[in-house]
Amino acid sequence: MSLSHFLKLVLQQPSLFYSRDMNGVSLLYDLLHSPWLLALLKVYECLQEFKEKKPAPVTARAQASSSEVVELLSEIPNSPEVHELRHILQALHFKALLSAHDTVAQKDFEPWLPPLPDTVAESEEAMRIVCMVKNQQPLGATIKRHELTGDILVARIIHGGLAERSGLLYAGDKLVEVNGVSVKGLEPEQVIHILALSRGTIMFKVVPVSDPPVNNQEMVYVRAMTEYWPQEDPGIPCVDAGLPFQKGEILQIVDQNDPLWWQARRISALSACAGLIPSLHLLTRKQREFWWSQPYSPHSCLKSARVSSMEEEDDMQIDEKCVEADKEEFVYDGQMFFIAGFRRSMRLCRRKSHRSHLHPSACCSGRCPIAGHVPYEEVARYQRGPSDKHRLIVLVGPSGVGVNELRRHLIEHNPNHFQSAVPHTTRSKKSYEMNGREYHYVSKETFESLVYSQRMLEYGEYKGQLYGTSVDAVHAVLDEGKVCVVDLEPQDIQVARTQELKPYVIFIKPPTVSCMRRSRKHAKTITDYFVERKFKDEDLQEMEDLAHKMETQFGQYFDHVIVNDSLPDAQVRLLAAVRQAQEGPQWVPATWISTESES
């Protein structure tokens, strides 16, 4: 019988006795002998005994004792009993049980809150007393001083922070006291000082804001196109509440109520407390101010020093056919395949300046990353559908890192699935070549019109001829249901970033110079002078420097990074990354998705 049911009977019984017409002695006799009264007395006795005993754990460190026993057991001869005991003591569920026991024994499972003050003056009726246990975590709120009244107000509540989780403090609440100290006339910094000194529990006396703000904004995701370090920003309302981020990181914007300071989380830590980041407007302004504060220097697009020095060198005549025809044809599954876009002239041309007079706009307005640079790019999750074209795969990396080696390997791995785009050139066709196989041979005028109509992903000049890869050449591959794999200079990525191509950019990064000295012992680089020449130490150093510059300037566009140390490893990782790009969900600019749904 449950105790509550039993107590109900107890209450019923006296009323029955009372209603019966009985003399007092027999009533008392019956009452004292009734089983329910005896049972009730027994319960009472048990409770009294329990109260006196005050049960206490024999030890508060059962876990430690268990570990000691396990250690001792290892020193005595093994027997089935010893084995069993050790097995029990080391079992995960048993350890969890002891851990729970110790937690209860040490009573560290709930915070201690101070008693609320008994006397609250009538005039303070509208006040709210809020107690919080800090537990070494930040409060998750910022304060400010009201410009006119001088009141100290809660400026914002950080999403996921202690204050928000308590549900007791709101932006706009007026602070009256902190831990019994009046904040009247204090500067926000002084209040922060009081808060910083408080350990464990903090008690606020606040006048609640009449309309607590409701955050019903939609969750927005952005890619950080720049980096941000709160410690270096003197303008941030609270450095500790700032969220540092790197280029290319995906952020979830959880609050845009403040026009200057948004609240965001990193996509990699969505359960963490949000942090403050400058709003789009503020960060754009900061970037502009920084830009103007820099000493004037004519901007030059990222180029390798080796490139400019090469341009001054005289070209040597090298037998083109013997160099260019290398490994262009191969057999796969009994079928002959031709691989275009790997020619020496094309590769050397890529290294040359992209600041061509052909481009309709000057360097700093089109392909250059500084022009039109937004600090946050809104992104959305994209999953390629079965009937969608493949995403363009773009490989980027400093010259000599192995971009072509990896690209070639990928295509040769399965030429029915991976293919390069056939480039365009203005040079004349050789007798052993075929139009549309090695190159699309076009006139200078046609090439220029492709450039002017923004149909060239990349282009350049080599030995007085133009070379480049057109958007249409990429489409020709994609339309066949294949994956197009191209090699671009980082400044050309922006041109390829369109809804129609949805490029997935993989940065091929060199390992350290000392690693390369080992792995590139037999590797060869191509130069204007030499068809193939061994890497020198300065080539490797330059590769490392250039990779660093590329990451600093263009890291925001890289969807994936592969360090090319061991070639076989890099090949495997590239294949996996390309598969993931086509089959897995990724963050892409939101405009790539919305344009699609509108059409």
Ligand SMILES: Nc1ncnc2c1ncn2[C@@H]1O[C@H](COP(=O)(O)OP(=O)(O)OP(=O)(O)O)[C@@H](O)[C@H]1O
């Ligand atoms: N991980 C590696 N280990 C050893 N050698 C490598 C590795 N990756 C590439 N190589 C070699 O380095 C040389 C340069 O590679 P590759 O031609 O692919 O460079 P690239 O990045 O395409 O540069 P370029 O702009 O000069 O064409 C080649 O001989 C290649 O076989």
